[in-house]
Amino acid sequence: NAGVMQNPRHLVRRRGQEARLRCSPMKGHSHVYWYRQLPEEGLKFMVYLQKENIIDESGMPKERFSAEFPKEGPSILRIQQVVRGDSAAYFCASSPRDQTIGELFFGEGSRLTVL
Amino acid sequence: AQTVTQSQPEMSVQEAETVTLSCTYDTSENNYYLFWYKQPPSRQMILVIRQEAYKQQNATENRFSVNFQKAAKSFSLKISDSQLGDTAMYFCALVGANSKLTFGKGITLSVRP
Numbered sequence: 487n488a489g490v491m492q493n494p495r496h497l498v499r500r501r502g503q504e505a506r507l508r509c510s511p512m513k514g515h516s517h518v519y520w521y522r523q524l525p526e527e528g529l530k531f532m533v534y535l536q537k538e539n540i541i542d543e544s545g546m547p548k549e550r551f552s553a554e555f556p557k558e559g560p561s562i563l564r565i566q567q568v569v570r571g572d573s574a575a576y577f578c579a580s581s582p583r584d585q586t587i588g589e590l591f592f593g594e595g596s597r598l599t600v601l
Numbered sequence: 602a603q604t605v606t607q608s609q610p611e612m613s614v615q616e617a618e619t620v621t622l623s624c625t626y627d628t629s630e631n632n633y634y635l636f637w638y639k640q641p642p643s644r645q646m647i648l649v650i651r652q653e654a655y656k657q658q659n660a661t662e663n664r665f666s667v668n669f670q671k672a673a674k675s676f677s678l679k680i681s682d683s684q685l686g687d688t689a690m691y692f693c694a695l696v697g698a699n700s701k702l703t704f705g706k707g708i709t710l711s712v713r714p
Contacts, residue, residue: 530704589651
């Protein structure tokens with residue numbers, strides 16, 4: 487049973503470009519969470535999605551950031567017009583049901599570097 | 602709002618000895634879960650141990666155990682017989698009914714040979 491798969495593992499973008507980070511949850515998991523980790527910091531919640539629905543996006547910046555989890559295919563975190571402050575590790579996690587009951591399974595993260 | 606505080610930025614322990622990592626939290630909810638995650642240099646987040654707030658008994662997983670003091674809102678992690686592979690960052694985390702996992706800033710643990 488494959489774990490949570492994230493790609494790319496490393497992504498380099500220049501300021502103003504777009505970054506797309508993909509996350510395939512564990513088989514059978516319908517809940518996906520995105521977290522951002524800045525250097526020397528803990529993970530910060532960004533967004534919580536179920537298939538075709540955004541449940542909670544209170545941690546997402548108001549502009550340039552969006553997320554989706556379509557019926558088919560991976561969840562996508564999209565960052566438009568990246569700036570240097572977007573440089574961070576972005577972690578995806580999945581669970582088979584609401585997180586308050588079960589644990590989260592994390593991917594290995596995608597490290598975004600903005601030049 | 603819920604918060605998780607890890608006030609020690611780093612600790613060091615001799616191999617085979619015991620070390621305790623501290624964590625305090627704040628939440629207004631009665632039902633919540635507490636976790637300790639390990640992040641080795643590979644940066645993957647690995648669940649170490651989980652505690653349900655409604656359970657009085659402290660959780661234990663092999664060499665890892667917690668001291669859960671609900672009234673004091675304290676949730677420390679004890680690692681017994683430390684091994685070199687335990688070297689990592691350790692994050693304390695809390696989740697309540699809002700489904701958002703809140704992390705502390707983490708502590709860097711170094712195990713010395």
